[in-house]
Amino acid sequence: GAGVSQSPSNKVTEKGKDVELRCDPISGHTALYWYRQSLGQGLEFLIYFQGNSAPDKSGLPSDRFSAERTGGSVSTLTIQRTQQEDSAVYLCASSADRPRGGYTFGSGTRLTVV
Amino acid sequence: SQQGEEDPQALSIQEGENATMNCSYKTSINNLQWYRQNSGRGLVHLILIRSNEREKHSGRLRVTLDTSKKSSSLLITASRAADTASYFCATEKAAGNKLTFGGGTRVLVKP
Numbered sequence: 001g002a003g004v005s006q007s008p009s010n011k012v013t014e015k016g017k018d019v020e021l022r023c024d025p026i027s028g029h030t031a032l033y034w035y036r037q038s039l040g041q042g043l044e045f046l047i048y049f050q051g052n053s054a055p056d057k058s059g060l061p062s063d064r065f066s067a068e069r070t071g072g073s074v075s076t077l078t079i080q081r082t083q084q085e086d087s088a089v090y091l092c093a094s095s096a097d098r099p100r101g102g103y104t105f106g107s108g109t110r111l112t113v114v
Numbered sequence: 115s116q117q118g119e120e121d122p123q124a125l126s127i128q129e130g131e132n133a134t135m136n137c138s139y140k141t142s143i144n145n146l147q148w149y150r151q152n153s154g155r156g157l158v159h160l161i162l163i164r165s166n167e168r169e170k171h172s173g174r175l176r177v178t179l180d181t182s183k184k185s186s187s188l189l190i191t192a193s194r195a196a197d198t199a200s201y202f203c204a205t206e207k208a209a210g211n212k213l214t215f216g217g218g219t220r221v222l223v224k225p
Contacts, residue, residue, distance in 0.1 A: 004156075033212060042202065042217040043157075056212060091156065102147050102159030103213060 002026075004106035006092050012112045013082055021077040021109045025094030032075050033103065034067055035091045043091065049075065082113045120203060120219040128224050133190040135219040137203030138183075144209050146179055146186050151200045151218070160188075160201075193223045 005024040013019050025032050034046040045059035049069045060066070064082075069075040079086055089110050093103040121136045137146070145164045149157040163170045163179045163186065170177045176189040190197055200220050204213040 035215070043204075043215040045212055045214065048212045059212075089155065093157075102149070102162050103157075104159070105149075105156040107156040 004092055004094050004104050006090075006106035006109050008109060009107065010110045010112075012114060015084060015113055016081055018078065018080045019082055019111065021079075021090050021092075021111070023075045023077070023092030023094075023106060025073065025075070025092070026104055027073075029094035029096055029104075030072070031095045032069055033093045033095075034075070034077050035093065036088045037091060037108075038088045046077070046090075079111075082111075084113050087111055087113045120201070120216045122219060123217070124220045124222070126222045126224065127193055129193060129195055131193055133193050133197070133221055133223070135188050135201055135221070137186045137188070137216055139186075139203075139205045139216075140184065141205075141207060143181075143205045143207055144211070145206050146177075147204045147206070147213065148175075148177060148186075148188050149202045149204060149215075151202065152198075157202065190221075193221075195223050195225045197221060198223045 007022045030051045032049045035043040036046055037043050047060055047067045048056040064080045067077045089108040091105055091108045093105045095103045119138050125133055127133050143165055145162055147162045148160045150160055151157045161172045161175055161177050163177050165181055174191045179186045200218045202215050202218045204215045206213050
């Protein structure tokens, strides 16, 4: 597609449930990033995939968070046993190998844990 | 903690005025980027300036970079109501590495 697509756009879940967030990057973009943004705050880095290299998972806040990228394209961010503090907008971005034009962001998934 | 910190946190101006916001960072970088965010959703890339560049223009936007002071500024000239948004700076330590974002500046342009 023309842009980065994220689904769902909104997700309300009960505390303790697992959720999966999906990101479809721009075709041909080798790099894919997940960020989290709490209300009125900046972006918090979560995880970064670059081609066939091992992902940089240094931003994942706990072992309840995991992500995978299948076939170098679609990525899924999974949060297990959700907590209220997980409520945030989860943003995905992709870029070409050398992002001369910067990253392209999706519209995000707003996760609310009740 | 954030690599980049924007100043001010919020800015309110009249349409037609210029808006200036600053970004400071802590470590050496390969490039610095500015993004705009409307309504708390996806970010839009505005401009990228490399560590060996000092100034860059794009339309009504002017970005400067001072690597000796580890700071950058974004100037929006002749602001419009549509410029109302949050603006974030982000730094990349090495080419192709992850971006580290600051906390953003919320800009309100009053018609």
